[in-house]
Amino acid sequence: MAAASFLLSPRVTLPLRRGSRLLVSCSATSSSSSSDAAGGVGFQGRVGFLGLGIMGAPMASNLMKAGCDITVWNRTKSKCDPLLSLGAKMAPYRFESSPARVASSCDVTFAMLADPESAFEVACGANGAAEGMAAGKGYVDVSTVDDATSKLIGKRITSTGASFLEAPVSGSKKPAEDGLLIFLTAGDESLYKRVAPLLDVMGKSRFYLGDVGNGAAMKLVVNMVMGSMMVSFAEGLLLSEKVGLDPNTVVEVISQGAINAPMFSLKGPSMVKAAYPTAFPLKHQQKDLRLALALAESVSQPIPTAAAANELYKVAKSLGLADQDFSAVIEALKAEMQSSQH
Numbered sequence: 001m002a003a004a005s006f007l008l009s010p011r012v013t014l015p016l017r018r019g020s021r022l023l024v025s026c027s028a029t030s031s032s033s034s035s036d037a038a039g040g041v042g043f044q045g046r047v048g049f050l051g052l053g054i055m056g057a058p059m060a061s062n063l064m065k066a067g068c069d070i071t072v073w074n075r076t077k078s079k080c081d082p083l084l085s086l087g088a089k090m091a092p093y094r095f096e097s098s099p100a101r102v103a104s105s106c107d108v109t110f111a112m113l114a115d116p117e118s119a120f121e122v123a124c125g126a127n128g129a130a131e132g133m134a135a136g137k138g139y140v141d142v143s144t145v146d147d148a149t150s151k152l153i154g155k156r157i158t159s160t161g162a163s164f165l166e167a168p169v170s171g172s173k174k175p176a177e178d179g180l181l182i183f184l185t186a187g188d189e190s191l192y193k194r195v196a197p198l199l200d201v202m203g204k205s206r207f208y209l210g211d212v213g214n215g216a217a218m219k220l221v222v223n224m225v226m227g228s229m230m231v232s233f234a235e236g237l238l239l240s241e242k243v244g245l246d247p248n249t250v251v252e253v254i255s256q257g258a259i260n261a262p263m264f265s266l267k268g269p270s271m272v273k274a275a276y277p278t279a280f281p282l283k284h285q286q287k288d289l290r291l292a293l294a295l296a297e298s299v300s301q302p303i304p305t306a307a308a309a310n311e312l313y314k315v316a317k318s319l320g321l322a323d324q325d326f327s328a329v330i331e332a333l334k335a336e337m338q339s340s341q342h
């Protein structure tokens, strides 16, 4: 994998709201180009958004609030309602909505889907986005998928003459709501530059990493580390309780030391109470570990800690915790503790 890696303009002026200074402007009538008479960075054109789950809904909503002309689609139609009430469009007038119709009516279309299978289906399946793509249009896939799937999607999209950018995000539900995501992009560099104003509405920083596949790989490396860290943290909380310590104090001690991470302070207190309000679904964390294991296998790299963590997330899924937050993996450890006591 070629790795041309550099950080472009980290940004801190967020979130944008109606009435505040706009860094982006979108127009329903013009075709895409970048310029802004008001002196800010501009994007002109219609924006499609496919997939309005935990992440997609607030991302699309931030684009709406920044003044973009947004057309949305989601498999479960009711999830479009909050965006429609903000002024988003659905399919073009008279037609049944589909990813293809959104793509054909928009200059740039974003997709935020669950996994490789759904990302591929929405882009390349029947009535998929590719059917609505053409030269001059762009497709930006922000889902977390493996590099092979991303390349397949990119190949199909570019076969229509359109351009393709993969742009998975680091950051969870709250950063998505606050417009503070980190974009890990790769693919068509001119599309990257064209959609940069939109990325800057949804995120606090963006990396352009070169060839398609590098963004996906970067995301999997980061989430492999995160998944293993969460398991180690959960083990620490349970061990502290077992030896008579207060796990809340463990959270506090960790927060003041060199291994401090926002994730521990954020999730620790609710984990101690056995509450797992979903920000990052456990099923997606397990998917990312599964994909990271395959990535490592492809280059004969041993990742034993991540492999062990993956097993625990699988146990957690089998306990019915797939849709809970990934911090619920601590319940798999509790179950293992109980079964080892019998």
Ligand SMILES: NC(=O)C1=CN([C@@H]2O[C@H](COP(=O)(O)OP(=O)(O)OC[C@H]3O[C@@H](n4cnc5c(N)ncnc54)[C@H](OP(=O)(O)O)[C@@H]3O)[C@@H](O)[C@H]2O)C=CC1
Pocket: 050, 051, 052, 053, 054, 055, 056, 074, 075, 076, 079, 112, 113, 114, 115, 117, 118, 121, 122, 142, 143, 144, 145, 169, 170, 171, 172, 173, 279, 280, 281, 284, 285
């Ligand atoms: N949540 C988080 O903290 C983060 C998540 N991610 C990644 O972002 C992506 C989305 O995550 P998130 O929003 O949390 O996930 P959700 O499970 O909340 O949303 C998944 C979306 O994918 C759609 N979908 C699933 N299967 C299909 C299918 N077969 N055909 C069409 N649409 C489908 C869902 O539609 P429907 O509503 O109909 O089910 C929904 O819009 C994942 O790849 C995840 O790994 C990345 C960073 C952070």
Ligand SMILES: O=CC(=O)O
Pocket: 169, 170, 171, 172, 223, 280
């Ligand atoms: O993919 C999850 C995240 O928090 O980033």
